[in-house]
Amino acid sequence: MCGFVALFTPGARPDAELVQKMTDALAHRGPDGHGVLIGDGFALGHRRLAIIDLEGGHQPLFGLDERMAIVFNGEAYNYQSLQPQLPGPWRTRSDTEVFLRAYETHGIAGLTPLVGMWGAAIWDGRHHELAVFRDRLGVKPVYWAALAGGGWAFASEIKALLQHPGVDRRLDAVALEQLLTYRYVPGPRTPFVGIKMLMPGHWVRANNRGLHLERYWAPMPCPASISDHEAELLFSKHFDDAVRLRMVSDVPVGLFLSGGIDSAAVLQAMGHKEIHTFTIGFKGGEADDEIRYAKETADLFGAQSHSILVGPDDYAAHFDAYAAQLEEPVLNDSAMALHFLSQLARKTVKVVLSGQGADEPLAGYARYQGEVLAPWLGSLPLQRLRPWVERLPLGERTKRAFRSLDTSDPVARAIRIYAVFQEEEKLSLLRPDLHTPYSVATPLHRLHAEVPHLSPLGRMLYADTRMWLADDLLLVADKLTMAHGLELRVPFLDHRLIELLESFPDEQKLRLTQRGFVTKAVHRRVMAARLPRAILTRKKRGFTNPMDVWLRQGLKPLVEQRLLGDSPLHEWLQLKGIRKLYQAHQDGADRRRQLFLLLTLDAWARHFQPGPAVL
Numbered sequence: 001m002c003g004f005v006a007l008f009t010p011g012a013r014p015d016a017e018l019v020q021k022m023t024d025a026l027a028h029r030g031p032d033g034h035g036v037l038i039g040d041g042f043a044l045g046h047r048r049l050a051i052i053d054l055e056g057g058h059q060p061l062f063g064l065d066e067r068m069a070i071v072f073n074g075e076a077y078n079y080q081s082l083q084p085q086l087p088g089p090w091r092t093r094s095d096t097e098v099f100l101r102a103y104e105t106h107g108i109a110g111l112t113p114l115v116g117m118w119g120a121a122i123w124d125g126r127h128h129e130l131a132v133f134r135d136r137l138g139v140k141p142v143y144w145a146a147l148a149g150g151g152w153a154f155a156s157e158i159k160a161l162l163q164h165p166g167v168d169r170r171l172d173a174v175a176l177e178q179l180l181t182y183r184y185v186p187g188p189r190t191p192f193v194g195i196k197m198l199m200p201g202h203w204v205r206a207n208n209r210g211l212h213l214e215r216y217w218a219p220m221p222c223p224a225s226i227s228d229h230e231a232e233l234l235f236s237k238h239f240d241d242a243v244r245l246r247m248v249s250d251v252p253v254g255l256f257l258s259g260g261i262d263s264a265a266v267l268q269a270m271g272h273k274e275i276h277t278f279t280i281g282f283k284g285g286e287a288d289d290e291i292r293y294a295k296e297t298a299d300l301f302g303a304q305s306h307s308i309l310v311g312p313d314d315y316a317a318h319f320d321a322y323a324a325q326l327e328e329p330v331l332n333d334s335a336m337a338l339h340f341l342s343q344l345a346r347k348t349v350k351v352v353l354s355g356q357g358a359d360e361p362l363a364g365y366a367r368y369q370g371e372v373l374a375p376w377l378g379s380l381p382l383q384r385l386r387p388w389v390e391r392l393p394l395g396e397r398t399k400r401a402f403r404s405l406d407t408s409d410p411v412a413r414a415i416r417i418y419a420v421f422q423e424e425e426k427l428s429l430l431r432p433d434l435h436t437p438y439s440v441a442t443p444l445h446r447l448h449a450e451v452p453h454l455s456p457l458g459r460m461l462y463a464d465t466r467m468w469l470a471d472d473l474l475l476v477a478d479k480l481t482m483a484h485g486l487e488l489r490v491p492f493l494d495h496r497l498i499e500l501l502e503s504f505p506d507e508q509k510l511r512l513t514q515r516g517f518v519t520k521a522v523h524r525r526v527m528a529a530r531l532p533r534a535i536l537t538r539k540k541r542g543f544t545n546p547m548d549v550w551l552r553q554g555l556k557p558l559v560e561q562r563l564l565g566d567s568p569l570h571e572w573l574q575l576k577g578i579r580k581l582y583q584a585h586q587d588g589a590d591r592r593r594q595l596f597l598l599l600t601l602d603a604w605a606r607h608f609q610p611g612p613a614v615l
Contacts, residue, residue: 002059003029003482004071005045005160006121008130008206009151014043018164022153023047025160029073029482035060037069041151042123042130046071049485051351052079054250057094060123063104067125070100073156074118074140075489077245082113103131108203108216115245115494119156119198129207130154136217136495137357138187138200138470141478145195152206154198157479158327161195162608168194170611174438176572177430180421183331183597184472186443191328191604193614200470217495221451221462221502231508231522234500239526242494243269246353254278254349256341256488257305259293261520261527261535262355262364266491268530270353273302278345278352280337282545283311297535308344310337312554319558323603325483330472331420331597333547338480346484356477357492360464361501362520363457363510367417369517370401371457372510374413377405396590410456411444414463420593429577434613443467457506465498548592551585555599563598568605572613573598 003026007014016038023036023045030047037044037060046059052075060069064087072095076082079095086101095116102110103122117139121132132154134142144154147166155161162169170193175185187197198204201217226234243266247253255270257263257277267275279294291307298305315336322336323329345352359365370377404416416422421429439445447463454462474490481488491497501509504522511521518524524536551559563569563578578598585591 002049002071002073003047003156003160004059004073004119004121004154005043005156006071006123006130006132006154007043007147007151008041009043009147009149010041010208012150013040014038019043019045022155022160022163025163026155026157028485029156031485033058037123039123039125041128044069044071044121044123049350049482049487050251051075051487052248052250053092053094056092057096059096061092061094061096061100063100068100068104068122070096070120070122072096072099072118072120074116074120074135075248075487076114076116076118077248078113078115080248108214111216115496117489117493121154127207129205131203131205132198133203133216134198134200136201137465137474137493137498139474139478139490139493141475142198143190143195144198144204146211152211154204158190158192158195159324162192168192168611169608170194171572171613173434173613173615174436176434176613177426177436177438178440178443179329179601180426180429180597181415181419181440182472183418183420183593184475185328186467186471191608192610197471200466218450219499219502221454221458223454223458223503223505225505226508228508228522228525231504232526235497235522236526238494238497238500239265239491240269242491242497243353245494246489246491249351251350252276252348253489254345254352255303256345256352256354257294257298257303258355259290259297259535259538260355261524261531261538262358262492263294264297264355264531264535265523265527266353266355267297267301267303268527269491275301275303276345276348277303277305278341278348279305279307280341280344281307281309282337283309284546284549293538300532306344306348308340310340312550314340315550316555316558319599319603320607322480323600324607326476326479326600326604327608328475329597329601329604330476331593331600332472332476333592333596334545335476335480337545338477339483342481342484342486346486350485351487351489352481353489353491354477355492356473357469357490358520358523360469361461361492361498361509362523363461363506364519367401368457368460368510368519370404370417371410371413371460372506372512372517374405374410374456375408396593410459411441411448414444414460415441420597425577425594428580429573431572431574434572434615436615455506457510458502461509462502469493547596548585548590551592551595556586559595559599562602563595567602568609569598569602 005022026047030049032050033048035046044060076095076099079098117135119140119142145167172193175189175191205212254276277298281291295305404413448459508522511518
């Protein structure tokens with residue numbers, strides 16, 4: 001796990017001092033080593049976190065001759081089985097060299113047998129071309145920018161690109177409106193006009209003819225009927241293999257452990273006793289029990305458990321550092337927990353596994369149940385009740401669910417479920433000159449249109465696995481673990497397991513029984529033979545915290561100082577709208593999502609100081 005920088009500047013040799021400055025901006029991702037390679041029209045920079053081949057895996061790394069070189073961020077877990085199939089000689093024992101040799105020998109087809117996560121750049125001197133890759137599901141981020149003086153720059157993080165004076169750092173007004181809807185900015189946009197995200201499963205070639213973007217992984221889900229027994233056998237095989245491969249390491253491997261089924265399943269599959277687990281709890285509220293439940297699970301499998309308890313003072317003290325690490329404003333009030341959890345884990349290990357990524361392909365969230373019920377509930381005259389429901393003291397999540405039933409369009413329904421700010425709320429919050437004609441639903445429409453043959457639930461799972469995960473949860477996980485030089489691995493997002501699950505019918509994921517819905521159905525049946533019933537039936541928790549209370553108490557001074565005081569947000573948002581949100585929350589309404597997003601956006605703007613918003 002590392003960080004990389006790559007430049008293609010036709011007709012000009014990149015400035016060595018600038019390349020070093022961009023590379024050094026990623027020092028936190030790679031505290032174990034660094035390297036730079038500069039030639040006519042290109043440059044590669046690398047910061048290394050040594051996980052595999054500790055002594056020999058330094059980068060940039062050359063291929064069979066010195067016409068090709070690579071900088072690599074991530075892991076190709078099955079490199080040992082692939083190495084004998086590729087030509088030698090070999091300079092190292094690293095997965096990086098296998099990745100390079102696979103491309104060097106077979107081109108983009110060489111990536112097909114590779115299993116893993118990566119952002120990588122390869123300089124191909126044979127064709128005077130820079131090739132840049134992102135893994136299939138977007139576990140690792142890759143950003144790129146067109147440079148004002150010509151050429152392109154690529155990097156593992158935005159802060160490296162911002163070191164370059166040729167990158168346009170003005171605020172993208174469309175991205176701002178998307179953020180206020182989704183809680184994150186869907187790729188390929190970022191908050192900066194001049195910086196784009198390379199999409200999952202894509203690669204790009206930069207050469208004298210221009211920039212050529214292609215998709216190399218685009219499986220077409222074709223669900224087919226399958227018996228419960230066969231589904232369980234296939235899931236068990238693929239899941240166990242996914243965990244086994246992610247144990248490959250020359251340094252100790254730990255686990256982020258909650259009290260739920262997903263991380264417990266990973267712990268059971270890890271298969272030996274000397275595992276360190278890491279858990280976080282929150283001061284105030286029932287979420288503190290997460291530590292107790294996780295310790296019970298760790299004790300069950302003989303693991304060594306570590307935990308940390310944080311509160312609103314910790315959040316306030318680290319808010320600015322959190323925004324700088326995250327680089328993109330994201331509404332995820334449990335995301336900062338990863339900051340503290342990663343600090344804790346890094347004292348003991350350099351690699352952790354996680355149960356992240358199970359809920360999206362396996363229909364683990366309550367919103368998926370709503371999607372199944374929507375056709376029936378939508379036939380009721382619920383729109384007549386909406387004015388009454390909006391006035392009732394119901395939770396904000398319940399109101400969003402009710403709003404979503406007011407349409408038969410699955411994309412519009414999803415937007416209303418996700419939306420931090422509904423359309424009418426955005427109108428009263430955004431400055432009038434920043435409203436854009438762009439439809440915030442466009443990214444979802446694109447993904448739904450790729451799989452028109454799937455059920456509404458199937459399309460929702462397909463879209464969430466490719467957008468919600470990559471642009472929110474995985475982005476947060478990468479940035480906040482790598483900020484502490486910690487590598488995070490996610491077995492549930494092994495692309496072979498995803499392809500398998502997307503070949504299963506809906507009922508293997510979400511099953512309606514006489515007792516109600518069973519989420520992650522095939523997963524639960526398999527784990528029934530591996531885990532105690534108490535874990536299987538425990539209420540889904542995640543990193544739940546009492547943020548609604550904190551915003552009225554411990555974080556109240558931060559809200560008043562940041563949002564109601566002299567905030568850069570006032571360049572884009574109307575102060576009266578912010579005050580209205582603040583007062584509503586203080587009066588008992590649930591506005592935690594809206595306020596926390598604005599706090600995050602404020603901290604981001606203070607740190608990165610983007611230029612004026614551009615429509």
